[in-house]
């Protein structure tokens with residue numbers, strides 16, 4: 001630092017100051033920043049500062065073939081990439097009028113739900129760390145790794161699976177895979193009481209999280225918040241149930257809700273969702289051996305595939321909320337326009353700014369993690 | 381005598397490395413597994429650090445958008461020498477997936493010298509661990525000297541930064557002064573770009589520090 005660069009800063013007369021929370025900060029989720037104005041340790045004003053992860057996805061997708069985009073889309077949301085590729089494939093299938101074979105639909109459901117379990121475990125870990133509990137963080141990351149092992153086995157990739165195509169899925173499941181899925185789920189389920197003791201029912205956690213970052217239902221709806229954050233405010237809206245896609249109609253599951261709308265309620269909703277996801281995967285595992293048939297409907301030469309002109313809107317329930325793709329084709333080899341409705345951009349910018357206002361500075365990180373914000377998807 | 385000391389310090393340096401915790405891109409998602417129980421980088425003496433001034437390794441985990449790159453540069457210059465840069469992911473090598481994106485910087489080594497790349501999209505935790513071990517080996521043999529290159533060729537790096545961020549680009553760090561302090565002024569330290577910097581340079585106001 002040059003001596004002449006030292007500047008006497010005229011501090012405001014009170015104890016108010018401004019804090020840059022991120023992008024390089026252990027309490028922030030990903031590469032994201034908040035400019036927080038603090039008085040004492042109360043936040044009076046917060047401004048979200050995104051764009052650090054902007055890559056121009058929607059523009060990039062217009063310059064690539066339909067099939068190349070499959071490799072691109074999972075990068076939009078790194079902790080929960082599978083819904084991205086499934087949703088994009090569904091949108092393309094709608095335009096091209098492709099029917100997906102039943103077996104592929106079941107496998108897709110399994111992929112989506114496993115991804116949800118992994119994402120929720122990761123969020124628990126992050127949330128625990130921001131409340132000062134590091135053991136649940138280690139557990140969450142380690143247990144998520146078991147799911148990643150499953151992903152690696154049946155898709156070939158730990159994080160980005162790139163397993164779907166418009167028309168179906170790429171590969172058959174390996175032999176004995178369903179048994180290993182059951183084993184892993186058994187293990188994760190047997191861990192839940194430990195998680196309860198250490199984290200969910202921990203008095204420290206309850207004291208820290210209760211009443212922090214409350215989203216009223218009306219406010220959540222106004223901002224377009226979906227997913228666990230909306231359900232924690234008492235509205236049981238779930239795309240899987242209310243606008244079923246794939247084979248969710250044939251599956252049995254509950255849509256858990258909570259009333260409080262605070263950080264604690266959001267985490268409890270995620271916990272219940274994790275259990276529901278395990279239940280869904282178990283049903284898929286039970287059903288899959290009886291469902292034969294092909295894995296995908298063949299598409300024409302993918303390198304010169306012209307999707308007929310048209311537009312489509314496909315939506316799925318990702319771990320963060322409703323994820324949707326609006327795809328327009330003008331009949332050429334590349335999409336004409338792709339728009340991604342990312343769930344996080346709804347709750348990670350304005351809602352986050354609202355929620356941290358009036359709270360305490362140490363709850364900022366917690367609020368962000370309890371909302372399960374996903375910066376790469378906000379910036380895209 | 382000084383050789384003995386050098387070897388000793390290199391030996392010690394290689395065994396106590398602090399990684400600056402800055403997740404620039406999607407490769408950062410593999411770092412929690414690396415840090416925690418399953419792959420456990422602490423058994424190598426590597427652990428995360430939250431502030432740049434105390435960190436040894438700058439881990440650039442993936443694509444750097446131009447907005448991020450400014451922060452990365454600022455962070456890099458704040459770190460105390462000797463410092464090491466690892467580029468994780470293909471995106472830092474040549475742009476990777478985003479080779480035609482308008483928003484990302486394609487090659488990291490145009491803006492700062494890189495000691496080691498870990499290629500892959502994204503590299504597995506094992507790859508990250510083996511990359512760290514490779515770096516430790518290099519440090520022990522005294523080969524991880526990229527930070528000296530930054531001082532010797534400051535003009536080149538500054539030129540690329542100015543090209544990307546505009547002619548007004550400046551950071552609060554006096555790199556040339558540091559180079560003189562370390563005795564690392566080379567042919568490439570001063571040049572037309574540093575001359576430009578000297579022209580536009582002005583004391584930064586607190587607000588400008590936000591970039």
Ligand code: SF4
Nearest residue numbers: 442443469470471501
């Ligand atoms: S190389 Fe792949 S995983 Fe790494 S930052 Fe680039 S796109 Fe992401």
